[in-house]
Amino acid sequence: MANESNQDRREFLKASGLLTGGAILGSLPFTAKASGHPGYHFSVNDTIKVALIGCGGRGTGAAQQALSTKQNVQIVAMADAFRDRLDESYQNISNFLTAKNIKSPDGSPKLNVPEDHKFVGFDAYKQAMALADVVILATPPGFRPSHFEEAVRQSKQIFMEKPVATDAPGVRRVLAAAEEAKKKKLNVVVGLQRHYQPxxxxxxxxxxxxxxxxxxxxxxxxxxxxxxxxxxxxxxxxxxxxxxxxxxxxxxxxxxxxxxxxxxxxxxxxxxxxxxxxxxxxxxxxxxxxxxxxxxxxxxxxxxxxxxxxxxxxxxxxxxxxxxxxxxxxxxxxxxxxxxxxxxxxxxxxxxxxxxxxxxxxDISPYQIEHDELFDAIAKGQYKFADAEHGAKSxxxxxxxxxxxxxxxxxxxxxxxNSQIDLFPTTLAWDAMPKSLPDKDGYYQIAVPGKTIAV
Structure with missing residues (x-):
């Protein structure tokens, strides 16, 4: 599937209904260097810089899959709310590259994240994104709407894990940002990997x-x-x-x-x-x-x-x-x-x-195929993937x-x-309180069918 033709891909997307509202299959009518458009490359030796946002197990796995593509991909920045998670992810990615003997065509490091490119905290994602062509969004889903909005604002190519929100206001934000991503011709792949499973x-x-x-x-x-x-x-x-x-x-x-x-x-x-x-x-x-x-x-x-x-x-x-x-x-x-x-x-x-x-x-994993196809399109300067709308609606x-x-x-x-129930905390800070809190005995309030207002 990594080598499937553009026509096969075009027919699949037509059949699957993944692309709607003007998504374009094919090459962009300009070169990256001539246009200044971020994130597009035209050679396997051209370095594609990636920022990993969210360094848990799924983010680490996605980074490893991006580094396993045929393109010259480098992780150049990492961001997480927790420093220990970032450090653990960095070590796991490094161990993976060593075990698989994965190296860049030009000999440069595939994991190229100096200390000043490791960002920690609730706003760390903005700084990491600014250093990259492609962003991997793999934090807990509640953060996905704001991270996706920022990635689109910064005109990055995007891989984001599913789901893309946790409430209706978040879904609406993703749908609005998806329209902007289409206007900017930004490739967006969502980690609903069955769409990439043969x-x-x-x-x-x-x-x-x-x-x-x-x-x-x-x-x-x-x-x-x-x-x-x-x-x-x-x-x-x-x-x-x-x-x-x-x-x-x-x-x-x-x-x-x-x-x-x-x-x-x-x-x-x-x-x-x-x-x-x-x-x-x-x-x-x-x-x-x-x-x-x-x-x-x-x-x-x-x-x-x-x-x-x-x-x-x-x-x-x-x-x-x-x-x-x-x-x-x-x-x-x-x-x-x-x-x-x-x-x-x-x-x-x-x-x-x-x-x-x-x-x-x-036996290629669909997790790998989604990255193979995304980075192939980026390297060729093609706009092929507009998964965000479908991901938001699912x-x-x-x-x-x-x-x-x-x-x-x-x-x-x-x-x-159209629900107005917003689950996200009013303030993001380590000493701030989420909206759901335990009672005096340590138990959280649980929804009760027939009584709970959920819409």
């Missing part, structure tokens, strides 16, 4: 070509055992604690239906070539309900209804020691498909006969699902998108 591309192209008829229903799943905790330390500020445990607070994460299950919800939107008009569902805290579990639910079950009346059921939960499933099933008028995550997947008729079977021809779909499970109400798309 099995999903191949199978969904056939679904869109009508191989199993009209999609009339389906199920999408992310049911697993959950994630990490960081124990509270003596005299630790509330802001520091929540930042360290960002997964359990909605202003930072948006709940696991948003941070994790968005992958499967996004596939449903891709298959349906649109976004739900409404949803309803349920959720709560069955097994994960301690002081260290923050304010998020441990399960959500949502029915998303699309404009044609079809419904996709969504399930996500975090229960240790239970059945796990991470995939999607879709039913058409002529047949069904499931297992696109697998090396071999099939479109099957209701008579049991296979309509089409796909077997992966490469994020909004997940947030709408959270609104439905928290409130117990049917939620419509327009009212969800």
């Amino acid at each position: 099995s999903y591309r191949e199978m969904i192209k056939r679904i869109h070509d009508g191989a199993i008829g009209d999609i009339i229903g389906g199920q999408v799943y992310w049911v697993s055992g959950g994630v990490w905790h960081k124990p509270r330390k003596p005299n630790q500020s509330e802001m520091d604690y929540q930042m360290r445990n960002w997964y359990y607070f909605n202003w930072l994460c948006g709940d696991h239906i948003n941070e994790q299950h968005i992958h499967n919800i996004d596939v449903a939107n891709w298959v349906k070539k649109g976004y739900p008009v409404s949803c309803q569902g349920t959720g709560g805290r069955q097994v994960r309900n301690g002081k260290d579990d923050g304010e998020i639910f441990d399960h959500h079950i949502i029915d998303f209804t699309y404009a044609d009346g079809s419904t996709i059921n969504s399930q996500c939960r975090h229960y240790e020691g239970t059945y796990s499933r991470v995939d999607e099933l879709f039913l058409g008028t002529k047949g069904k498909i499931e297992g696109m995550e697998k090396k071999t997947s099939s479109l099957v008729g209701y008579n049991g006969q296979p309509i089409y079977t796909y077997t992966a021809k490469t 994020t909004m779909t997940a947030i709408m699902g959270r609104m439905a499970s928290y409130s117990g109400k049917t939620v419509k798309w327009e009212e969800a998108l």
Whole structure:
């Protein structure tokens, strides 16, 4: 897929509906040096400077993938709220380059971040971005709207992780910045990597070509055992604690239906070539309900209804020691498909006969493919990727699902998108207080369906 032709890519994007509203495929009508346009290069030996914003596990992984492309990519700046996370990421990237024997064509260091290019704090991202052609945005999702806005303002090429916001005001900011990115012809790739996974591309192209008829229903799943905790330390500020445990607070994460299950919800939107008009569902805290579990639910079950009346059921939960499933099933008028995550997947008729079977021809990770294609486009001076709008709307779909499970109400798309509930703290400082605080016993307030106002 890293070597696929422009025409193949053009046909995929047309089929997938990723690009809308004037996104352009092809070369820019100018050279980087002649135009002064930032971030475009025309030689594999031309250095592409990258700033890593957010130095956790996913940011470190994204940096490693960027450095593993064929282009002469250098990490030249790093930014994080925490110095220890930055230092750990720097060491892990360095170890990775050594282990893989990855070097620049001209012998210069791939990890070229002197001490004065390491920035720490809530505003560190602005300084790091100013030093780069490309930015990797991988902080907790609550910061994504402001970081994306700044990257667009500075005219950077952008890779940003999913989800792209945690509330409706944040989604609206990303949508507005996405329009500016299109005007500036800035490549934007969002880390919904199934859009770059060969099995999903191949199978969904056939679904869109009508191989199993009209999609009339389906199920999408992310049911697993959950994630990490960081124990509270003596005299630790509330802001520091929540930042360290960002997964359990909605202003930072948006709940696991948003941070994790968005992958499967996004596939449903891709298959349906649109976004739900409404949803309803349920959720709560069955097994994960301690002081260290923050304010998020441990399960959500949502029915998303699309404009044609079809419904996709969504399930996500975090229960240790239970059945796990991470995939999607879709039913058409002529047949069904499931297992696109697998090396071999099939479109099957209701008579049991296979309509089409796909077997992966490469073991290249889709995480790598998304960087391969992005940096190839940048090196060639091409504007090919405008993922931000779609990423924002799939994020909004997940947030709408959270609104439905928290409130117990049917939620419509327009009212969800126009919600004025802003989860972000009024002030960002280590001694400032987030909006969600523990009670005298150390427990956070949890949404109660039927009582909580979530829209």
